[in-house]
Amino acid sequence: MAAQFGRLRKGAVNTTVAAVAVAALAASQAPGVTTDDAGRQIATGTQPSPDTAAEDSATGNSPYYTDLPPLHSPNPSPSADTPVTPGTSEAGIPATVLDAYKKAETALREAKPGCNLPWQLLAAIGKVESGQARGGRVDAGGTTISRILGPQLNGNGFANIGDTDNGAYDGDSSYDRAVGPMQFIPSTWEWAGRDGNGDGKRDPNNVYDAALAAGHYLCRFGWDLSTQGDLDRAILSYNNSQDYLNLVMRWLEYYRKGTHEIPDGTGTLPSDRSDDSAGASPTPTTPVTPTTPTEPATPTTPSSPRPGDNGGGSSSPELTPPGTTPPPGTTPPTPTDTVHHLEDADTAKLTAMAGDTFTERIGTRAETQAGKAVAKVRVRFTITGDTDATFSTGEKYATALTDSTGRVVAPALKAGEDTGEFVVRATVVGRAVAGLDYTATVTERAADTLTRTSDTALTCTPGGEFADQVEVKATYKGAVADKVAATATLIKSADDPAENDKGPYFKDADGKTVRTLTGLTTDANGLLKLPKLYADDTTGTFLLRVNTAGGATLTVELKVAAADTSPSPAPSESASGSASASPTA
Structure with a gap:
């Protein structure tokens, strides 16, 4: 197995060269394509401006693998009758890594349904960033067997990002490095990290944690990844390069046409990197011992950042004053x-x-x-x-x-x-x-006005029940006041808000008499419908007072009176008699 991981893919060299030429031609002919100060191609209107390009990136614009998918579609995916030889097909994704991507998609579908994140996008980014966790070299829990680290972001051909985590994630206390299968820089992981496998930790080296974090990162700002514009923005925010966008899109479309599961550790290893000219090694590195084994060191000043944190310049106090010429060999200060x-x-x-x-x-x-x-x-x-x-x-x-x-x-x-x-x-x-x-x-939520939704008189006979239930509507400054706390009390009088001990009442779950209701809440439309009211044997006029948070008050009149049992008056003779007789001759 070790020999397999030490061997680079050879059969796709010609395909890769041809595909790179096609990609370069397509990029050069794309509308609105320019280059930034670092020579990266950028597409105006689909990503941050060049002024911010070096700072808006989950990876700190770290190097990535540039291998392109094969020209032939993986569709149809292999079936049980036509098994795939492990490690021979780019369409194969290691089982644990594939499971992490799909679980992240499911979680995002519930947490941010409007994002429409496809797991194939995570697979495309995972392929470009780490070759699917170096071909799926992960343990049973999804943690990479050896750490996957990008080069030092020391400004030498890369962004200049001084250490932000005291080496806790990347083992480097001088400069930050991109970490793990999804290649987060420590400062971005600090706020973007998620616990994807439920072990109570946020580990960028764990494919479940990293995949879920990448999903949330791509879904921020209310982006809808089913639209091309938002999809482009999300990918470019991960690594701000038009070449990177083109490459991820190619892998995304490739995986959408069909993929299949392969055993962990048997994935195809990538061979070409965007920083080959800088002499970076494509193999994972073993860092120095981190200052803390699992959790990042607490910074002395707040450092939970947004994507990138990579163009802000050095935090060194030895700066060249503005307006002066820096000494030879030094870098002018950034804003x-x-x-x-x-x-x-x-x-x-x-x-x-x-x-x-x-x-x-x-x-x-x-x-x-x-x-x-x-x-x-x-x-x-x-x-x-x-x-x-x-x-x-x-x-x-x-x-x-x-x-x-x-x-x-x-x-x-x-x-x-x-x-x-x-x-x-x-x-x-x-x-x-x-x-x-x-x-x-x-x-707390509040209301300043309460009104009844009906003007029907509320009456009842002694020992009976009121035909109508009391319903009120709460508003605040004219708008619906939803989820506002309220109480309802049958009071002694308009001047005495104490609970009455006679007259109308509510019933609790056990059927017992209750004259004060607490824990009431208006609904989404600001409406509150009280339970049925009953009357004891006392007659008269009684008051029900409803109060809400914010001071809104409404007093409702209730009347209990005996039924009118007096007989109806008999019809008069003139009204009921027949016509008078005709006079005699």
Whole structure:
């Protein structure tokens, strides 16, 4: 088995060369294709601008395998009558890896049904990033037998990403490296990581965890991957290169035409990488011992990021001052390098009712030490604390680029059902400057008005039951007030809200008399229908008071009176008699 993994594929060399030529021709003729500063082809309108291309990437724009699928379609897939020799077909995906992709698709179908994530997309990315976990070299739990690491992102032919995890994930305390079968950089894994196999850990080296994380990553921002535009954006956000997009799309279409399961460890190994000229090894590397065995070290400053975190520059304090010529052999500082601190940009008080969207948004300004605005700097906003609030994207993080005034505005916050305060922290991506905290408050759902949905009088005879049930509608500032807590009490009088001890009543589950109902909630339409009311032997006029969170109050009149048993008046003679007799002669 070891010999098989040490051997590169030979039979597809000519096919690969031909396919590369076709891909290059197609890319060169694609509309809107340009190149960025690193020489990568980019398609305008389908990905971030070149200014942000180096920062929007799950992998830190790390190298990837460039092997292309065979020209012949894998369809139809092999059947039980025509078994496939392990390792001989590109259409075969190792069993555990394939299971991880399919489980991730199922989970995303429930968590984010509007994303329409196909497992074949995860397979295409997994093929390009790691050759399906190096041909399926995983243990029974889905963890890679040896770690799969990209090269140091030290700026030497790659992005420059200084260490963000103290080596916890990649074993490198100097620079970050892409890690695992889906090749996440540590700073992205910190927020994007998921527990896909239910073991309580988020391990980028586990194919179940990595596949689920990749699925959520591709489905952020409300993208619908059944549309080509969103699919392109999602793939480019994983690795910001038009060549990468073209390659993943080829594998996606290949796998859509038919795949089959093969034993773990027997997958075809990729042979060509996008960084071959840089001398990177295509084989997995064994890192130095990480500082912590399973979980990342807690950073001294917030570091839970958005994709990429790879163009922000060095966090070293030894920077060349703006406007000066850097010494020979040094790299001019990026805008991120010049950021000294963050300032609030006139953010108003952040308050919203549970379930509502905050009307105010967070504004932050990046400045130099002299207070000068810094444009084109990525600022990350992270929701912290025990809360179910999210940004409008559905995530607890968001990253945006400062404008020419140094200002950046976070997406709108969406309150969950948890009430109380939470904190949104703004930090500079790729720069170790102090974060800026914003406190947001979620109040309970409330109503300011209650009205009956019917004007029918509510009457009953002693010992009987009311024919109509009380139904009310709650609103807040004219809008439907849904899921608002309410109480209903039969009170003694308009001036005495104490519970009455006689008159109408409700019944509990055991049929016992109850005159106060708690734990009531309006429905999605703001409606609340109370249970049936009954009357004891006391006659008179009684009051039912309904209160909601927020102070809305409605008092309803109930009347209990004996039935009118007096006989109906007899018809008068004039009304019932016949015509008078004719006078006699």
